[in-house]
Amino acid sequence: MSVTPSAEVTVPKLRSATILNMLKKGLRASSRGLTEFRPIEIVPGYVPNADGSALVRLGNTVVVAGVKLEIGSPYPDTPNEGALIVSAEFMPTASPTFEPGPPDENAIELARVVDRALREIKAIDMEKLVIVPGRRVWVVYVDIYVLDHDGNLVDASSIAALAALLSTEVPKVEVDELGNVKVDRSSRLGPLQLRHKVVTVSVAKAENVLFVDPDIEEEKVCETKLVIAVSDDGRIAGMQKSGLGALSVEEVLVATDIALKVARDLLTTVELSLAKPKELE
Amino acid sequence: MGKVKLLREDGLRHDGRRPDELRPIRMQVGVLNKASGSALVEYGATKILAAVHGPREIPQRHLLLPSRAILRCRYHMLTFSTHERKSPAPSRREIELSKVIREALEPVVMAEVFPRTAIDVFIEVINADGGTRTASVTAASLALADAGIPMRDLVIGVAVGKVDGVLVLDIDEAEDMYGEADMPVAVAPSLGIVTLLQLNGVLTREEFNEALKLALKGAQTIYSMAREALKSRYLEVKVEE
């Protein structure tokens, strides 16, 4: 069952009043612009044992995404395609209010939103993941862990997932005469082929003002959020209204325009981070 | 196997509908005896039963809020509601949809009227043929109204899809599976607000604008039906001779 969240970590009224009053004037308490993201730091290849990974810092929010390629059977209705499975967990390290346990509705929603964006835009060429047609394919597991929560977990996660995929090197496989597949992780075949890149842009609404990348306090005082997935070719690859409030039709259209613009910079940031030589640490 | 040809040569959809045409919609209010409010809603072959219990106290006091009622919502599919049997355990999809549907109702329910109580909304998908979450939102609204819980407006759900490049209203299962986009929307038509909006698929900005317009038009039609369904119980009562 989904339950109205109780305000576990409340924002004191004086503080929320400050944030809202400033928003009414088009300003943010953190002195950022309404369409400005916090500083983003991306470290691709952060986890050497993963086939691909990235650590992302979005302001004080920290997320690590890892990619593992496993041999598996294709789905019955797509025998010549690999598979993609995205999951997310909010770790207890991230907030005093997160308890250990299976993913709650927020973590599930986040994983499914990131999954849908990658899947619908066909970011990964699934046909190139086939090893033995109809029998053995690569299953791409993208696992996202939120390590520190200071707001906007979705965008941080989608950036981390994209960067992790872009940094993924496909391991060498050997197929013997009997059709058995052996993975040799000491040797790499080459990078995972991505046909498209996609990121999400979360647009929050409060006091009839729309703003991107809410930090944790802004998230708690905002009325609602619209998460928009944007592809590298400027198409809308996904959407999710998330939160208790609502948006007027006009606000939905304006938020979409904002996301389409802002996404371009985000995608550039991700690409630049991968151009740098990998830090081994 | 058997990808259905979704758009015929004559421009009609595989079930004969025009792109902007809704499926036959049926709504009945007050169908359950023991629930505070209930509704049975059908969009074509999709059949949804919604029940509301409450406002009521619950043993889990720590969940309650001092200034308003909490909404608890469960979207659940019966095992035989889909082509392949669906496992009774809650799936990740059901968990996400429970959240999304609850958040579609929160903006209109006047929860502040019943502090420290829970308003429970249970949605059972009896038969799934596309658009289950949007039909669920509509059914939940009717059930809440049937329970007498004050709401700022009704919330109406409808999904728009894209098949063979054409935007279509109120997609069914085949159009959802084999189409290029699935966009469920829920609106409170008199308030003019969108309370549920998702996109599973890819649209250009222009297509998105058109899709949203199409959804709003469809929702307006369903809204009138919902009002009728609520009123008909009172207009129907014959004065016994």
Next chain:
Amino acid sequence: MSSKEARRVLVVPGEVICEGEYKVLTPNYIIKVNGKYVATAVGLAQVNEDSKELSFIPLEGCYVPQVDDIVVGYVVDVGLTYWEVDIRAPFTATLYAVDFLGRPVNPAKEDLSNYLSTGDTVIAKIEIFDRNRGPIITTKGKGLGKVIHGTIVEISPVKVARVIGRRGSMHQLLQSETSCDITVARNGRILINCPNKELEDILVMAILKIEREAHIPGLTDRIKEFIIREKVKRGLIGGEGKAT
């Protein structure tokens, strides 16, 4: 007091009632959106142009306790110094033993279930109801206390006003036509005590008929005719009953 008939219209949530400047007597059921008065529930909106007042009669809904309401409740739990009573509201009510018994109790020596146990019926009055706790009920007062005999008819709490009628007219009618003793509790439970089974059956049917047709005008006359017809059917009176 205005004697002009208020305009009544059946509305549903989100439906516009009227525009302009009016005094809203039922704020939970009528809200103002963009200068228009909108209904928030299924019911009858009443527009009184003379007094410029708007009020709402919901046709569905639960019982919301108000201080001084008479309620009929069922004991659902027995505590050390109080009982928990179901009054068909979103909250269970509390009846303190010291109130019911008129004296303090010693929980170590006395078992409250000796006085009232689970399943017993009480008539009580809402004494306190605020946002911080569930309603407190009292049985201090005439006619209040444990119910030993009678039949309870349950109707939707929003229809109670119709069973009472304007200035008690329907209540009066029911009592006089059926010779039954009727206590109408605000929480939709009606306690009736009748001289015989036939009159009790007629009264129960009449009450349920009021509930079904609450929104249709001319109810009082119809109910009177109904009761008379039923009495004739059962041979309780002869021929056509006298109309007053």
